[in-house]
Amino acid sequence: MDTRTLHFIIIDSWHPQAVMKELEAGNLPALQFLVRHGRMSLDCASIFPTVTPACLTSLATGVGPDQHGITGVLWYNRGTDRYVHYWPYPQSLYWGTIDHVITDFFLRMNREHLSPRIKTIFELLEEADVPSASVNFPISRGPYQHTAQLPWFIRRLGKLPRDLMIPGPRYMRHGDMIRGKQPRNRFFGKYGFNDHQSALHTAELVREDRPAFLLTYLNENDLRTHHKGPENIGWSLRRVDRELGLMLDAYGSWEQAVKHARWIITGDHSQSNTYPYRPGYAVNVFKAFPKHRVAPLRGGGLEEHGFDFAVTPNDRMSMFYFPQNRAEVRDDVLEIVSQWPSVDQVFWREGEWFHGLKRETGATMRWRRGGPHVDPHGETWELHGDLSVAGAALVGNRVIYPGDYPNTVSRVASALSVPGGGSLLVTATLGREYTSGFPMGRGNHGSLHAQDTHVPLVMVGVDTPVVNPRTIDIVPAILREFGVALPDYMRPTMPVPREAS
Numbered sequence: 001m002d003t004r005t006l007h008f009i010i011i012d013s014w015h016p017q018a019v020m021k022e023l024e025a026g027n028l029p030a031l032q033f034l035v036r037h038g039r040m041s042l043d044c045a046s047i048f049p050t051v052t053p054a055c056l057t058s059l060a061t062g063v064g065p066d067q068h069g070i071t072g073v074l075w076y077n078r079g080t081d082r083y084v085h086y087w088p089y090p091q092s093l094y095w096g097t098i099d100h101v102i103t104d105f106f107l108r109m110n111r112e113h114l115s116p117r118i119k120t121i122f123e124l125l126e127e128a129d130v131p132s133a134s135v136n137f138p139i140s141r142g143p144y145q146h147t148a149q150l151p152w153f154i155r156r157l158g159k160l161p162r163d164l165m166i167p168g169p170r171y172m173r174h175g176d177m178i179r180g181k182q183p184r185n186r187f188f189g190k191y192g193f194n195d196h197q198s199a200l201h202t203a204e205l206v207r208e209d210r211p212a213f214l215l216t217y218l219n220e221n222d223l224r225t226h227h228k229g230p231e232n233i234g235w236s237l238r239r240v241d242r243e244l245g246l247m248l249d250a251y252g253s254w255e256q257a258v259k260h261a262r263w264i265i266t267g268d269h270s271q272s273n274t275y276p277y278r279p280g281y282a283v284n285v286f287k288a289f290p291k292h293r294v295a296p297l298r299g300g301g302l303e304e305h306g307f308d309f310a311v312t313p314n315d316r317m318s319m320f321y322f323p324q325n326r327a328e329v330r331d332d333v334l335e336i337v338s339q340w341p342s343v344d345q346v347f348w349r350e351g352e353w354f355h356g357l358k359r360e361t362g363a364t365m366r367w368r369r370g371g372p373h374v375d376p377h378g379e380t381w382e383l384h385g386d387l388s389v390a391g392a393a394l395v396g397n398r399v400i401y402p403g404d405y406p407n408t409v410s411r412v413a414s415a416l417s418v419p420g421g422g423s424l425l426v427t428a429t430l431g432r433e434y435t436s437g438f439p440m441g442r443g444n445h446g447s448l449h450a451q452d453t454h455v456p457l458v459m460v461g462v463d464t465p466v467v468n469p470r471t472i473d474i475v476p477a478i479l480r481e482f483g484v485a486l487p488d489y490m491r492p493t494m495p496v497p498r499e500a501s
């Protein structure tokens with residue numbers, strides 16, 4: 001068995017065209033070195049919704065949101081009858097709800113929201129006695145308990161104690177909270193949740209502990225891309241590359257780094273251009289239904305107070321949650337959103353059937369699991385209607401995706417099959433987004449479109465083939481690299497070579 005350390009590096013909002021432009025200009029020497037010693041694809045498909053917490057959880061578990069349960073940056077928890085949000089809104093401060101956001105992110109995401117029925121890559125590897133490490137990565141659940149010291153600022157806002165037990169793999173670094181030998185970064189260093197700190201933590205772990213598996217998360221490119229847009233992000237990619245170089249340096253030289261370690265680098269999702277200041281391009285969904293009582297972001301109470309529905313804007317998609325036995329409200333909402341110029345597609349679920357509508361053309365389709373139609377990853381479906389809704393087509397019984405919407409049938413089915421999840425969703429046309437009142441900037445993501453979905457995937461020293469790559473194929477590839485059996489809940493799929501489709 002190959003015992004070289006395997007690095008899994010996740011770069012938030014890694015945009016394939018922007019990366020290629022910088023690579024071709026010779027501006028990303030570390031990435032260029034890795035690509036020269038391995039292979040790179042530019043169309044690794046993320047899950048849906050293409051938003052960070054859902055995508056990171058899929059990267060850490062190898063399954064979609066229907067199985068891991070973390071369905072977005074904002075979702076409705078029917079168990080507690082309130083919204084769950086992992087990123088504070090400006091409103092959170094004056095509403096006094098920021099403690100919910102902080103405890104959702106730091107405590108409940110790993111302990112409660114992440115399904116106990118599935119395992120993280122850290123749990124799977126540590127069970128097989130593969131020493132593992134997590135660096136600044138939020139989905140870290142593992143068999144070891146680590147004492148984290150919360151900064152007073154977060155402690156005060158989150159109404160939390162100073163010391164917190166966080167479950168993780170054998171080795172863990174978590175900003176300033178679990179920081180090894182690194183100095184504190186404090187407020188202006190984002191409490192250690194910055195890329196340079198991630199690289200320093202990683203280099204320290206390589207030099208001192210040399211875990212067999214090491215996952216490093218670089219988060220800063222995401223917010224920069226939101227602000228500047230994906231076409232103006234070369235400067236950020238160059239900064240990320242310097243941190244990659246620092247991690248390679250930990251082996252003494254870059255040549256040693258590819259000789260003594262294996263490398264997998266990918267993104268959680270990409271981004272597309274948005275125009276939030278054009279009228280109608282940033283839609284506040286909480287204000288878009290004047291005739292309905294929408295469960296408010298602040299308190300929720302969908303069932304308790306008998307609201308018509310809850311809605312969770314997730315950047316370039318929105319999910320709708322209806323109370324039990326209120327099918328007529330679902331039909332109202334379907335009719336309303338089908339008229340919105342911002343809507344690209346509407347998808348909804350009735351029993352085992354998934355339905356889709358392309359707003360611009362009025363085309364419709366429906367499908368369910370099982371049946372004669374085989375998609376590029378070996379999943380089988382029964383499809384009816386105009387498949388252009390999902391950007392799909394049939395060649396004989398094979399489902400192909402010739403256009404801009406990769407793996408839509410499977411990805412939508414997963415998003416609409418979350419236990420207790422929403423039953424209707426909309427995606428935004430390119431350039432537009434859904435908000436709770438605060439637009440994100442010149443770049444955003446969330447939809448099914450390839451521009452939000454495709455990320456580069458770089459593999460160096462990894463023999464396991466990944467055909468028609470998806471981000472959920474990386475955990476199985478890592479398990480195979482370490483000779484660890486795949487758990488039963490990972491659906492067996494049979495990749496179909498691209499040439500054959």
Ligand SMILES: [Zn+2]
Nearest residue numbers: 012013052268
């Ligand atoms: Zn992200």
